[in-house]
Amino acid sequence: MSYASLIKTLGISIDSALLELALTHSSYAYENGKIPDNERLEFLGDSVLGFVVTGHIYSTNPTLDEGSLSRIRNAAVSAKTLAVAAKNIGLGEHLRLGKGELATAGQDKPNILADALEALIGAAYISLGLDAAKKIIDDFVIPLIDSADELLETSEPRTVLQELLKSANKGEATFEVTHEGPDHDRTFFANVVVDGSTLATGSGRSRKAAEAEAAIAALKALRG
Structure with missing residues (x-):
């Protein structure tokens, strides 16, 4: 599968093997001889995402207390928010899913999209470093953090x-x-x-x- 359009959207060239791994859901891995899936990259990307988003929220909301900052962060890195970011990237069409997930439109499921985005961030971090991972977050996640009040009220x-x-x-x-x-x-x-x-x-x-x-x-x- 060609990921040229995805690479163009991201504006960074992640190592092809890592990129493919980031897009490999566990259902596909299981159906294809239990090959590696994206869960380890997701684990890493989750931490990188939390670090970058926490720094952004802290610096842009100097008057909020710890409790409010935590609630904004939780909303910002929720599956709901990350799924929107993943859809804006067009991540769903590139996912490698098992037959069962494909049959139930797994490429549109918020949890699958959110996990894949975290894996993508993890792949960018390993392949190109923190700045590349931060670029994905800055370009596609941070813009969704419209305002502190709105995030708090909806979450x-x-x-x-x-x-x-x-x-x-x-x-x-x-x-x-x-x-x-x-x-x-x-x-x-x-x-x-x-x-x-x-x-x-x-x-x-x-x-x-x-x-x-x-x-x-x-x-x-x-x-x-």
């Missing part, structure tokens, strides 16, 4: 809501949750209650999703 809206209420000297938010429908098709509804009054509502396919939607709605209401 941990309940925590942000409680912190905002505390800073405004208001009471702590409580969540009243109900549900409708049978066990296999249940919808949850959440009310955010502050000082005895319902501030916002939300719904979702799980209790957690409903509470998150309600918390985001409450944050919008508080901020006008």
